[in-house]
Amino acid sequence: MEKKKPKNVFVQGAISSQFIGESIAKHQTKTSIGAHNIFLGQVRADEIDGKVITAIDYTAYEEMANQKFHEIREATFAKYNLTCMHIYHSLGAVTAGEICLFVFVSSPRRKVVFEALEYVVEAIKADVPVFGKEIFEDQTHQWKQNT
Amino acid sequence: MQLTIKYFGMLAEATSITEEQLQTEACSVSDLLKKLKNQYPKLNDKDFKVAINQELVNNNYRIDNEVEVALLPPFAGG
Numbered sequence: 313m314e315k316k317k318p319k320n321v322f323v324q325g326a327i328s329s330q331f332i333g334e335s336i337a338k339h340q341t342k343t344s345i346g347a348h349n350i351f352l353g354q355v356r357a358d359e360i361d362g363k364v365i366t367a368i369d370y371t372a373y374e375e376m377a378n379q380k381f382h383e384i385r386e387a388t389f390a391k392y393n394l395t396c397m398h399i400y401h402s403l404g405a406v407t408a409g410e411i412c413l414f415v416f417v418s419s420p421r422r423k424v425v426f427e428a429l430e431y432v433v434e435a436i437k438a439d440v441p442v443f444g445k446e447i448f449e450d451q452t453h454q455w456k457q458n459t
Numbered sequence: 460m461q462l463t464i465k466y467f468g469m470l471a472e473a474t475s476i477t478e479e480q481l482q483t484e485a486c487s488v489s490d491l492l493k494k495l496k497n498q499y500p501k502l503n504d505k506d507f508k509v510a511i512n513q514e515l516v517n518n519n520y521r522i523d524n525e526v527e528v529a530l531l532p533p534f535a536g537g
Contacts (some may be wrong), residue, residue: 353537371527374468376513377536401536406478413537433537434505441529442536455469456535 314389317384322374326410327352335416345395345418349425351414351433355406363448367407368456373441377401384435392428396420399432401442428448460485460525464495468532471499489518491528507532 323331332352339345358365381399388397395418402412412435412454417428444456460476462481471477483491488509489536508515511522522528 313460370535371468372536373465373510373531374527378515401474431526437537438534440536441531441534443532444535445468455532457533458535458537 315383318378319355319399320364320378321381321399322336322372322377323400323401323458324402326402326406326412327400331400332411332414336416338399339418342347342395344420347422347425348416348418349422349429350417351413351415352370352411353433355408355412357408358446360448360454363450363452365408365446365457367405367447368406368412369447369453370401370403370412370444371443372401374403378440379438380444381436384432384439386427387435388417388432391431392419392424393421394424394428397428397432399436401440403443405447407430427459462522462525462527464492465527465528465529467529468535470505470507470530470532473505474499483522485487485523487518487519488516488520488528491522492518494528502530505532521532 323372355368356419371406372420378408397418400414417425419425445453462483464481465478466474466476508531510531511526
């Protein structure tokens with residue numbers, strides 16, 4: 313089988329609710345689907361030592377990250393009976409309250425999408441080389457680390 | 460041989476560069492890291508992983524080819 317080239321998962325800046333809405337609408341023609349499940353990662357305005365995070369500036373080792381997203385996608389399709397799956401991640405600045413990660417899985421039946429979505433999101437957090445600079449209101453910063 | 464070294468996130472900040480070319484003899488990852496930490500002392504207190512041609516490797520991995528080496532700080536996707 314020919315190896316598929318990894319798709320580009322990254323979008324510049326925040327992921328808009330309009331984009332998410334349009335993604336959902338595009339599935340109306342796929343009538344074998346009975347269940348969608350969506351994860352939206354939102355930037356939190358954490359307070360650390362009296363300073364509030366106003367944005368996260370995302371960078372990535374893009375070639376490796378897209379390859380990892382591809383491997384996660386393949387592994388998820390092998391493990392779960394999904395009709396389709398979409399992953400989008402932000403690069404650049406995303407303001408607190410905005411969406412930085414959008415994962416969308418669809419299947420004929422509901423149970424599989426609950427499990428598959430968690431599997432995908434946890435794999436993204438653990439395996440994909442994306443880096444986040446947390447910017448405070450006074451323009452100082454610290455580096456985000458997934459826990 | 461010539462290696463391409465890439466630095467990301469807090470490591471790019473610590474070295475003040477994102478990429479460089481390095482001439483070296485065949486060596487292990489830990490030998491290379493020793494050299495880089497010597498050149499950029501701020502790397503000494505940083506936690507990171509190493510990828511060779513986009514695959515994570517451990518410190519015993521032997522570099523005997525012209526590869527791309529990436530120093531990756533903790534992941535923060537999502």
